[in-house]
Amino acid sequence: MNKKVxxxxxxxxxxxxxxEILELANFSVQTANNGREGVTVAKSFIPDIIICDILMPELDGFGVLQILSKTPVLEHIPFIFLTAKTNHEDLRKGMELGADDYIKKPFEESELLRAIDSRLKRVEAFEVKKKFKFSTNNTKYKSLGNIKNIEHYLAKKKVYTYKKNETIYCQGIQSNHLYLIKNGLVKTYKSNELGKEFITSYYTNMQYFGYASFVKHTPHFENSKAIVNTQLYKISKEEIIAVINDNNHILYNFIDLLASDLIDIKKQLITTAYSSVRRxxxxxxxxxxxxxPTKSTNEISISRINLANSIGIAKESLIRTLHDFKEEKLIKVTAKSITIIDIPKLLKVN
Incomplete structure (x- = not known):
């Protein structure tokens, strides 16, 4: 059945x-000419998602959102503002009322569809969680069913210690659990046939990693290694379900984590494909x-080889670029760290 907008x-x-755009994308669409009509249509149509302008006669978008957020059958429906207004006060007001997203007019078709798809997927994830029920006959769940406090739960978990440069998992190995860093720093990376690394991400205190294999039931598609001495927890699927069941905010964390990682990967691919070495x-x-981890304000303690592998360039190219940035007074450089002096100018580098 088509999703209703x-x-x-x-x-x-x-x-x-x-x-027309939404109908071509196979959505079932109902429209309203103003805010007051929109509220009436929403109560009878019960959409899966609402897209609403801000400046409208009779009742503006903020008023629509405020009314719907107090209507039980509609309060959890994703709400996206479609507006030409993008000043800070408007954004803040909308978010305080519970808006899920803003799309600025004029907009690209793909931008609108991506925003809708993202919000609907988040709702679907919550629906799956709501439908899940523990089996009272499963002894594994019985021992986990009363996890009320994540910190208290972790305090009882075994802590695994990895020394600096020690491998945590390798590409091609299947995982039955995910990892949560208690303290330390971990990198995930891919290696080509010549052994050259490309670092895909970094993870530090109280961050999860290794979840792709865990969620998809497939072997790890990358490697992971401790950059400094690291302590972490290994959490099984049964434990995760139990934790989420009594700590709903953890589910939000996972969804945000997956969405953020996807966005970061796409940005990284675009940057690698089209940007200069300097940028x-x-x-x-x-x-x-x-x-x-930073030693002081804006000071990053990172090896040149790890930085080069994060960018996807040769170490020699990195050293030349860092020298140029230093001459331009964008950064300060020591043997083991880099201090960023001027973030706004770095953002403008081409």
């Missing part, structure tokens, strides 16, 4: 064009501020 938009041209290096340095 309610489009609330007072501009006839925008309303008709957007409805790739600048963007990677900025990204690492969130991933790598």
């Amino acid at each position: 309610l489009l609330i938009e007072d501009d006839p041209a925008v309303r008709e064009n957007t409805a 790739r290096t600048a963007l990677t340095l900025i990204k690492l501020l969130d991933k790598y």
Whole structure:
């Protein structure tokens, strides 16, 4: 059955064009000319997702969202604002009321469809969780069914220790659990036939990794290694289900993690394919501020080879680029660390 979309938009041209796009994408679409009509249609149509303009006669988009968020049958439906208004106050007000996303007019068709698809997939994930029930006859679940506090639960878990540069798992090995870092730093990477690495991501304290194999029941498609001495937990599928069942915020974390990783991978591919060595290096340095442990403000402690492998360039090319950035007063460089001096200028590097 096609997913149902309610489009609330007072501009006839925008309303008709957007409805046509959605219908071509196999959505069942209902439209409303203004906010008041939109609320009435929503209560009878019960859509899977709502797309709503902000500036409308009779009742604006904020009013629509506020009313629907207090209507039990509609309060959990994803809500996307379609608007030309993008100032900070409007965004903040919408998010406080519970909006899921903003799309700025004019927009690309693909942008609209991606936003809808992303929100609907999140809803589907929650529906799967709601339908899951523990089997009272399963002794494994019985021992896990009362996990009320994730921190208390982890305190009882075995902690595995990996020394610096020790491999955690290898490509091609199937995993029956995922990993959660207690403290330390881990990299995941791919190696080509010549042994050259390309680092796909970094993970640090209280971050999960290795979940692709765990979720898809397939062998790991990459390798992982501890960059510093690292302690981590190994969590089985049964344990994850039990934890999620009594700690709903963990499910949000997983969904955000998967979505963020997908976005990061796509951005990384685009950057690698189309950007210069200078820009790739600048963007990677900025990204690492969130991933790598810092000694002081904006100081990243990372080896040159790990940085080069993160960018996908030769070490010699990296050294030349870092020298140029240093001369341009964008960074400071020591033998074991890099300090970012000017983030805005780094973001503008081409």
